[in-house]
Amino acid sequence: MRKNALLAIVCSAVLPVSAQRPTVGAIRWDAYQGIGPYNDVVAHSLAPEKYRWRAPWFTEVRADGTLSIDGGKTGVMEREIDYAAGAGLDYWAFVMYNPAPEVGLSRGIELYLKAPNRHRIDFAVIIHAHKALTAKEWPTERDRWISYFADGQYVKTPSGRPLVYVLNMPVNWLDDFKAHARTAGYHPYYVQISGGWEHGGIRDVKPGGDAVGSYASFADKAMTFVEFAAQSRARYWEKPAKAGLDVVPAVTTGWEKSPRKDYPPFWELGQSYFTQAGFPACPTPAEIAEHLSESLKFVRDNPKSCPADTVLMYAWNEHDEGGWLCPTWTPDGKPDTSRLDAVRRVLHPSTSLVLETKPPIAGTEMAVREQPRPAAMSVLPDGAVQAQAWLRHQLELQRDGLTGHAEDLYDDIGSSDWLTGAGRGGQYAWERGPYYAKGLVALALALDDAALKAKAKRWVDAILASQRPNGDFGPRARNWWANMIALWLVRDWCAATDDPRVPPFLERYFAFQAEELKRYTLADESKWAMARGADELDVVLWLHVRTGKKELEAFARLLSGQIADWSTYYHRGGDPSKAGCRSHIVNFMQGVKAPPLQWRVDGDPRRRDAYAAAFAPEGWIMKSFGRPDRMVNGSEPLSSRSASEGTELCAIAERILSNQVALGVWGDAAIGDDLETVAYNTLPATLAPDGHGMRYYNLLNLPHCVDGPYGFVNNGEKVGSLCPGGAAHRR
Structure with missing residues (x-):
């Protein structure tokens, strides 16, 4: 400075x-x-x-x-x-x-x-x-x-x-x-x-x-x-x-x-x-x-x-x-x-010696940094490292199981407005389609599987073709949260394939959003968008590294300022809904990537230890909701530490992804250790051994998994359901 x-x-x-x-x-x-x-x-x-x-x-x-x-x-x-x-x-x-x-x-x-x-x-x-x-x-x-x-x-x-x-x-x-x-x-x-x-x-x-x-x-x-x-x-x-x-x-x-x-x-x-x-x-x-x-x-x-x-x-x-x-x-x-x-x-000849212990204030000389701070690590594109042995077999089970056949099993995925443009609306136009495609793209590239890549490309092509003259895209106007998922998957596709259509697609959308967010914020669209906005910020920073365009720096600051203040929440707690964070377990895990990405934009030192605060054994979160596998119970709101409570499969997947982002920014091996703990312990226990089913909630004390209620209700009666249904699987 x-x-x-x-x-x-x-x-x-x-x-x-x-x-x-x-x-x-x-x-x-x-x-x-x-x-x-x-x-x-x-x-x-x-x-x-x-x-x-x-x-x-x-x-x-x-x-x-x-x-x-x-x-x-x-x-x-x-x-x-x-x-x-x-x-x-x-x-x-x-x-x-x-x-x-x-x-x-x-x-x-x-x-x-x-x-x-x-x-x-x-x-x-x-x-x-x-x-x-x-x-x-x-x-x-x-x-x-x-x-x-x-x-x-x-x-x-x-x-x-x-x-x-x-x-x-x-x-x-x-x-x-x-x-x-x-x-x-x-x-x-x-x-x-x-x-x-x-x-x-x-x-x-x-x-x-x-x-x-x-x-x-x-x-x-x-x-x-x-x-x-x-x-x-x-x-x-x-x-x-x-x-x-x-x-x-x-x-x-x-x-x-x-x-x-x-x-x-x-x-x-x-x-x-x-x-x-x-x-x-x-x-x-x-x-x-x-x-x-x-x-x-x-x-x-x-x-x-x-x-x-x-x-x-x-x-x-x-x-x-x-x-x-x-x-x-x-x-x-x-x-x-x-x-x-x-x-x-x-x-400083014109000043007196001033003691100041306040964090930087937006708009002051200390707070302004034009270029985002670099991450500690560079993220390799999907497919750059090829899995072998047991890990490759797990990916092949996903290909041959739910991921490879979800379009046939779920109508709101196979007939999604994102893919067909049919305009059915509702769930067909929201998050389910791009959420599936996000995993499909990653799996196809990781396996370098020609059939899966062809299937993934259909989604990429449809999303890119949906862009309107004003830069917006997708089946609904100003669909901030669902669009974030689509942005992530087309970015991943471009990072691996160097598809020339993607960078200008992203630039047009971000230019449109830079104006729209001034009058229709993430919070105006949904608390989902506010809580999960770091998913988009990750793509913005990736594009800035690729193109170096100055307008992306200003947009990153605008977007970062509208994302929920997860740093404060992880440190102190309180009513999360007032900060837009929500006590929803998936929001909680997606929020883990926000502090490191926002730190790249604003340099706020509070953000550097937000991860440690969130998962410290003596911290308020782990004392209230923590599990031995370094996850947090939530069904769907954050729940107690009881072994008969559960945590969502969605939260497990988002925790792994958020840890990947945080590890890339900080370079802290402890974050990688947590990632492996969840990926190699919690995640497999939530999937059927043949890859044909999954359990919506992972309970630490669940010797026999059946399709039925477990004594806590939030997302319908069958909170322990086996998807897409069928015979029970023993753990």
């Missing part, structure tokens, strides 16, 4: 700052999160009164004079975000460590990613082969770090490349990281900050290529900060630029390491600074501001040497090592924000 600034006023010197200044990042070394041995060491080194003023603002002084420094306490990260964003910082660069509790240095980024106000500041990573990272752990950590690139708030260079800082990485690990990043579809911009470019260790850095900088600035003797800053400028900005290297200027906030010299940390034993007679003086806030202002001017004056258009400040929170911006502890409990105040006067 880039902020605008008109003037930078530092110590009476007026330096013009362009409307789009270089971005400014700050390093985070998170030893101040209340856990691990590193936290114990920094708390010990800052405990003496002569150093206590350097401790972070959330420090607590115990009665015995020792310090408790716990940045993991509730609300601390949110306020740190507010401090940093209010001062004008654009991003934090987190030093990467494996998340083991015995290390304790990954808690900062974990808290940041969960913070409700993190939209206020972006992030990058400093990939780092620290001593606690083993070769066995490396692949897991490598993949975790690469996964961050998919986050909409990950920092990119002006050319769109993820910004990656490299600190003390072995050559083989760095090469491996680069290879896997390329495989994942990324081309990061690597900035080598391993102790300064002149000390070697720089690979694949050349003029016009990747860049150099420095984690910190170093000095082996006492000097004023002004002298230290000038040395840093010459060493880490001017020298590499003159050598033809790309540069990310390192902006120092100090290197006064007396606390560590007095109380040596276990990870730096034997280093040369223990014998130094002195260190550079701690800077005044004005000196920090002047140095920062000079770095911005250097980037503006040297665009060819600084294509990343950014500077990196050392540091947000290296309190005991000598460099920090984070507000600090005071005896009266009021944080000392003087350093951030000085930074703000450079980056």
Whole structure:
């Protein structure tokens, strides 16, 4: 997120700052999160009164004079975000460590990613082969770090490349990281900050290529900060630029390491600074501001040497090592924000330091993002992966059973207005036909079965041919919900066959709907459309990726704003009908895909943990309606946890599909685990072994399935019915 600034006023010197200044990042070394041995060491080194003023603002002084420094306490990260964003910082660069509790240095980024106000500041990573990272752990950590690139708030260079800082990485690990990043579809911009470019260790850095900088600035003797800053400028900005290297200027906030010299940390034993007679003086806030202002001017004056258009400040929170911006502890409990105040006067000269913990508000600068955020994974088209063995046999049973013969068994499918155009109306013109065709298309493509594909193509052809001159289509005008199902199936068909008719068909319909939704909303048509609108949003985002057309971005925002607020419902509950969500079990499962897709549009951080909230064992939903198979009981409204209650087959199928979408957006393996649990356990128990029948409700306690009532009634008497009817099937 880039902020605008008109003037930078530092110590009476007026330096013009362009409307789009270089971005400014700050390093985070998170030893101040209340856990691990590193936290114990920094708390010990800052405990003496002569150093206590350097401790972070959330420090607590115990009665015995020792310090408790716990940045993991509730609300601390949110306020740190507010401090940093209010001062004008654009991003934090987190030093990467494996998340083991015995290390304790990954808690900062974990808290940041969960913070409700993190939209206020972006992030990058400093990939780092620290001593606690083993070769066995490396692949897991490598993949975790690469996964961050998919986050909409990950920092990119002006050319769109993820910004990656490299600190003390072995050559083989760095090469491996680069290879896997390329495989994942990324081309990061690597900035080598391993102790300064002149000390070697720089690979694949050349003029016009990747860049150099420095984690910190170093000095082996006492000097004023002004002298230290000038040395840093010459060493880490001017020298590499003159050598033809790309540069990310390192902006120092100090290197006064007396606390560590007095109380040596276990990870730096034997280093040369223990014998130094002195260190550079701690800077005044004005000196920090002047140095920062000079770095911005250097980037503006040297665009060819600084294509990343950014500077990196050392540091947000290296309190005991000598460099920090984070507000600090005071005896009266009021944080000392003087350093951030000085930074703000450079980056946001017309504002005061404002703390804000509210989520983004539509229409504000923070909330607006033109292009949708990318998903973590790319979804392969149906048929790209061919099933084998048991799984293929299950698909063939569907082909030879209900799916392959539904048009003969059900008149409102075989004679659907969607297929025939006969105009019979009612159920013939609503969801049943396209719902069936949606599964038919997927099955035909998955099996690459010529007969099934011919049958599926009849539905696709009929839907595409039904489009009217105004862009609307289907047997009824403004049939928002039923049309969503049809949109999904023609999209799937196009993704696999590259049918050239589909993209213009979708564009015409979305253009029509963009105008109609302003006066006839999803809620006006039905609460079904409002609750299930993410099904259409998925197609809109797919088309945007395919075509890149700007009008689809605006339409995605319009559509997303009319979809039920499932994020709030999964977190807090309440009366779902008031939010348009309904307590209907199928709506509930279709809604699972809404938060990740809406996050791609608006970046609202609440949406990131909506899935976890919905299915957390201790959450209100699973406590009230949850099952051991990770499903939720509903017949059809959400019902109790009783083993004699059931869940719909429709809900099971929609849960699998919604999990597929959520997994694609977040890349969270736990969502895939749930998908497999439902697909390989709950779904087979709801289908007849030969594929010729199904049970409308799946009950956990149902040793004998018969066509009759089960003591709860909603969708008619035969709530446990075997479709299309016939002899009972034993479970």
